[in-house]
Amino acid sequence: MELTPCRNPLRGHLRPPSDKSVTHRAILFSALAPGACVIEHPLIAADTLSSRHVVESLGVTVRAEQDRWILQSPGPQGWSKPQDVLDCGNSGTTMRLAMGVLAAGSGRYQLSGDDSLSARPMERVARPLRSMGIAVETQDGHAPVTVQGGVHHGTTYVMPVASAQVKSAILLAAVTALGATRVQEPYPTRDYTERMLRAMGAQVQHQEGFITVEPSSLHLVDTMVPGDPSSAAFWAALAALTPGSDLTLREMSISPRRMGFYRLLQAMGAMVTTERKGAEGDVGDIRVSPGQLAGVTVLPEDIPDMIDEVPLLALVATQAQGETVISGAHELRVKESDRIAATVKNLRALGARIEEREDGMVIHGPTRLHGASVEAAGDHRMAMMLAVAAAVADGPVFLEGAQHVAISYPDFFTQYHQWTQGQPFAS
Numbered sequence: 216m217e218l219t220p221c222r223n224p225l226r227g228h229l230r231p232p233s234d235k236s237v238t239h240r241a242i243l244f245s246a247l248a249p250g251a252c253v254i255e256h257p258l259i260a261a262d263t264l265s266s267r268h269v270v271e272s273l274g275v276t277v278r279a280e281q282d283r284w285i286l287q288s289p290g291p292q293g294w295s296k297p298q299d300v301l302d303c304g305n306s307g308t309t310m311r312l313a314m315g316v317l318a319a320g321s322g323r324y325q326l327s328g329d330d331s332l333s334a335r336p337m338e339r340v341a342r343p344l345r346s347m348g349i350a351v352e353t354q355d356g357h358a359p360v361t362v363q364g365g366v367h368h369g370t371t372y373v374m375p376v377a378s379a380q381v382k383s384a385i386l387l388a389a390v391t392a393l394g395a396t397r398v399q400e401p402y403p404t405r406d407y408t409e410r411m412l413r414a415m416g417a418q419v420q421h422q423e424g425f426i427t428v429e430p431s432s433l434h435l436v437d438t439m440v441p442g443d444p445s446s447a448a449f450w451a452a453l454a455a456l457t458p459g460s461d462l463t464l465r466e467m468s469i470s471p472r473r474m475g476f477y478r479l480l481q482a483m484g485a486m487v488t489t490e491r492k493g494a495e496g497d498v499g500d501i502r503v504s505p506g507q508l509a510g511v512t513v514l515p516e517d518i519p520d521m522i523d524e525v526p527l528l529a530l531v532a533t534q535a536q537g538e539t540v541i542s543g544a545h546e547l548r549v550k551e552s553d554r555i556a557a558t559v560k561n562l563r564a565l566g567a568r569i570e571e572r573e574d575g576m577v578i579h580g581p582t583r584l585h586g587a588s589v590e591a592a593g594d595h596r597m598a599m600m601l602a603v604a605a606a607v608a609d610g611p612v613f614l615e616g617a618q619h620v621a622i623s624y625p626d627f628f629t630q631y632h633q634w635t636q637g638q639p640f641a642s
């Protein structure tokens with residue numbers, strides 16, 4: 216795809232696509248109790264369809280009606296025996312959370328994924344689940360993965376890596392365990408699993424630095440999915456970098472555990488304001504306009520709250536005065552691509568002054584980016600970051616792999632081209 220520079224101010228309102236993490240959880244958790252539930256505004260994208268496929272293989276039925284899905288679940292006692300291996304596609308969230316969910320069943324379940332997912336570490340989930348007495352097999356630490364559901368017990372697990380997916384898998388298995396489970400994270404990660412399980416009747420508490428789950432009987436609840444801050448971040452970055460912009464991102468998930476990128480954008484000098492909507496819940500609007508940008512230091516404890524936005528922050532840093540140092544981001548090496556290597560390679564091709572570190576990057580700004588050929592490395596978020604870079608650059612950018620946006624944001628390029636053609640955002 217050829218992308219040309221664009222300086223059109225971003226003005227008005229945009230409701231970003233629905234939150235991927237919340238949609239995955241609403242779908243997968245529906246398998247855990249008998250009954251019906253409604254998901255309002257689910258994200259319909261390749262990744263969340265992988266989660267839908269997994270629960271449908273267990274006997275959950277999903278009926279789509281306007282902007283909602285109505286799910287009917289037999290509960291774990293009534294799960295059907297899947298006819299085939301459960302294909303999780305490109306979705307790490309589907310595979311890792313499903314490993315915890317499947318502990319509630321009584322069968323032997325096999326999970327597979329595409330080449331990218333099959334290269335991602337799965338022992339980080341298998342190990343704590345085994346400590347609960349669940350038989351889990353991996354192939355040299357990777358998918359395909361086999362989980363034998365059945366009787367299992369609680370555990371105490373100190374997580375070596377901050378990962379909401381690993382934490383979620385353990386908490387999900389904990390709900391159907393005999394005895395309590397305690398989990399400790401090195402840094403807090405997104406807490407949708409804790410909140411949603413609590414709403415379903417689980418006893419989830421924070422005690423002495425541990426998240427504690429007691430075995431609980433669950434009931435299904437309806438979920439209203441807000442906008443995804445990680446998808447909205449591409450527009451926020453464009454608004455921060457394009458003079459004359461004043462963009463409001465509406466109905467977003469504004470949990471502090473997802474706001475790291477927005478906090479750093481503000482710390483760099485962009486105008487970022489948040490307006491909470493409604494009395495309860497972390498939902499609100501975020502308004503972004505440009506400012507004089509300066510480099511920042513991103514520390515290991517900052518990473519979990521912006522884990523998926525680090526490549527985008529690196530791009531913004533190429534336009535900021537001074538040095539930006541990002542450290543403690545090893546996890547980026549095992550995402551949908553090696554996001555440190557892919558970011559450095561692509562931004563360097565565009566003329567950025569950027570150094571690769573084992574656990575991050577150092578960016579020297581500001582730099583005028585120029586046109587070049589770049590490659591999404593099979594990674595949806597890399598494709599969208601490079602589209603933002605192309606708009607800021609001085610010459611045409613040839614992007615290989617634009618189709619990967621279908622994983623989390625199928626309409627991204629439709630909206631992007633509307634913007635480059637000077638049409639206002641429809642909200």
Ligand code: S3P
Binds near residue numbers: 308522
């Ligand atoms: C997610 C957690 C993060 C994030 C991913 C979604 C989740 O992964 O990168 O896009 O929904 O729990 P890790 O748990 O591996 O950090």
